[in-house]
Amino acid sequence: MPEGQEKKHTNALAKETSPYLLQHAHNPVDWLPWGEAAFERARKEEKPIFLSIGYSTCHWCHVMERESFESEEIAAVLNEQFICVKVDREERPDVDLTYMTYAQAVNGGGGWPLSVWLTPELKPFFAGTYFPPEDRAGRMGFKSLCLKIAEVWKDEREGVLERSAVSMQKLQEHLDDEQRHHEAAFDEVAKKLYDDIAGSFDYHEGGFSGAPKFPRPSTLLVLWRLKEYLDSKKEESDASWAGAMAKTTLTHMAKGGMHDQLGGGFHRYSVDGYWHIPHYEKMLYDQGQLLTAYLEGYQHLGMGYFVEVAKGIITYCNRELRHPEGGYYSAEDADSYIDDTRTEKREGFFYVWKAAEIDERLGKEEGSIFRYAFGARRDGNARPESDPHGELTGTNTLFRAYTVKKTAEFFKLEPEKVEDIITRGIKVLLESRGKRQHPHLDDKVLTAWNGLMISGLAKASNVLGDKAHLESAKKCAQFIYDKLSNNGRELRRSWREGSSTVPAFAPDYAMLIQGLLDLYEASFEIKWLKWATTLQDEFEAKCGDPEKGGYFSVSKTIPNSVLQVKEDYDSAEPSPNSVAALNLLRLGKMLADDTCRTSAEKILKLFGHSLSKSPFSVPVMVSALDFMQHGEMEIVLAGTPGDAGFDALAAEVRKRYLPHAVILHADGGEGQQFLSMKNEALGAMKPVGGKAAVYVCRNRACQAPVTTVEALMKVLEPKAEA
Secondary structure, eight states: OOTTSOOOOOOGGGGOOOHHHHHTTTSSSOOEESSHHHHHHHHHHTOOEEEEEEOTTOHHHHHHIIIIITOHHHHHHHHHHOEEEEEETTTOHHHHHHHHHHHHHHHSOOOSSEEEEEOTTSOEEEEESOOOSSOBTTBOOHHHHHHHHHHHHHHSHHHHHHHHHHHHHHHHHHHHHHOOOOOOOHHHHHHHHHHHHHHHOOTTTOSSSSSSBOOOHHHHHHHHHHHHHHHHTTOHHHHHHHHHHHHHHHHHHHHSTTBOTTTOSBOSEESSTTSOSEEOOEEHHHHHHHHHHHHHHHHHHOOHHHHHHHHHHHHHIIIIIBOTTSOBOOEEOSEEESSTTOOOEEETTTTOBOHHHHHHHHOHHHHHHHHHHTTOOTTOSOOTTTOTTOTTTTOBOOOOOSOHHHHHHHHTOOHHHHHHHHHHHHHHHHHHHTTSOOOOEEOOEEHHHHHHHHHHHHHHHHHHOOHHHHHHHHHHHHHHHHHSSBTTBSOBSEEBTTBOOSBOOHHHHHHHHHHHHHHHHHHOOHHHHHHHHHHHHHHHHHHBOTTTOSBOSSOTTOSOOOOOOOOOOOSSSOOHHHHHHHHHHHHHHHHTOHHHHHHHHHHHHHTHHHHHHOGGGOHHHHHHHHHHHHOOEEEEEESOTTSHHHHHHHHHHHTSOOTTEEEEEEOSSHHHHHHTTTOHHHHTOOOBTTBOEEEEEETTEEOOOBOSHHHHHHHTSTTOOO
């Protein structure tokens, strides 16, 4: 509904805090939130439930709302025939996972908005995604579909109830059968994964598919592990190609329009195969993971450009997504209002430029240079295959078409002058863009996504040596502690405007624990490691399967779950089981706790079939398997942070790519006491001759401590033996 328009209808969603649910609070549809009140009504009135799942920055969710949910005629059908329930998938990933799993099983795919019809017992019997309002080109429209489903429910109710129960039982059996215990060998998994990635790689543009093209940070991160592994096996050609695939993809993504060339950060995905025209929404989970990916790229390649990209991600998140107290909001919408009347929205409008606008703001001379460098044309730069509906006609999505050197050669200018023009142009256009109507901000704070951001910021502090990034990571973690837990326990999923009622799910535990482990290694503040262990115990109690291993996505205490799912697929977000396996292995090393390693081994055996048959779908779990088989290194720094010698040694350790190591601090106090409760050897580690020292241990055998950076560099070399 356009802003400022009189609100004719108000439904039960008006009392919710989710930005997505609030967007639908004034639809004529009699929406109810997911909960017992809706289920009781369905049972009492003997009506099916129409369940609509989406999120606040979803373009096609907005389209379906505009076309169908704001229609008085369609709303009348929905209200008469069904109990209508709205769910924010980001707030309730458990509900989304259950019914998306069903939709994918029966339709072979899914997406959002997700439209599902349920029995009053919450068993699904029909599912789809977006539907046009009326019949179109041989496809049944939403109104006709609703009437047909209502007719089937009236005439064939017993059959619907029976089929829905049987289908869910078979789906549960199928999910259970897929998770057959199998011990995967890393050598075989690594070869299969390398072949699969290389076979899907786009040699020209980077990436691992055709259009639409997604960033796949989990794949980029595992490529560096594969490179290290292949180097160790003396398979130099394959190792080089693994690195080249990561480099090519990171470079092309950064130069493309999917990367916001003015404001930093990345859009969700590219609608074309060459990273130019994006789907313009920006998600926090992408920023956190891509921040880590570009920093690891810099660690391997030393490319300053990757540092610029990483810093741009941080700048964007701190400018647009950060709560004043340190947590990070979820996302920015793809759509934005086209003018101050705030009546019409269009996808990408906030980000695109007409050539005349650039010239007007930069002047014709500098504007022409800037447009050349960023591929902006008089007639717009969206190719027809990237913009089939012509929504971007005459506009430009900026991308790095030419380097500074090429631009300077074309205009016969010094590169320094071109660099100045580009820097100035970015500043001027960013300021000008800031005066436009901003896209909608989804200002809820999600625990899992903030965990990914904590990891990225901790990595930035380590690699770039900038303590400001460490402070941002600590403030974010403290925000989650203060707002989304009860003194570190009873973790919750979502917070907005002082309210946090949704309990945490498996992704929240796994990704926050990962962030806290990274934060401990970056700060050596023992409170973060202690909190991680507390959360791991709670995670085990609420979501763990003590018999078969692994973690259910939903806490065993949450009611109305009709499907028990243990996720393994690393999609836009890594799966909680993949992340948990790596967390447990790291915790086991840090705390010398064999029970953690045993739990991790059970996860890897539970998903051994996926690891062996389709490792491309579980790259983070492959990383965990790699750590289990090669994670032989513990690095213990003894001394006092702030001491010049200690800080120099710590900086040398932290800036390196050490995928098989855990980093610990022997502080001579509370932290060392905590760590040495099970790890007696660590309790004896201390500075040497009054100097900070580093103890490097491999396979539980420690080398003599070193006190200089030069000596440390030697013992950290891969070929150094214990």
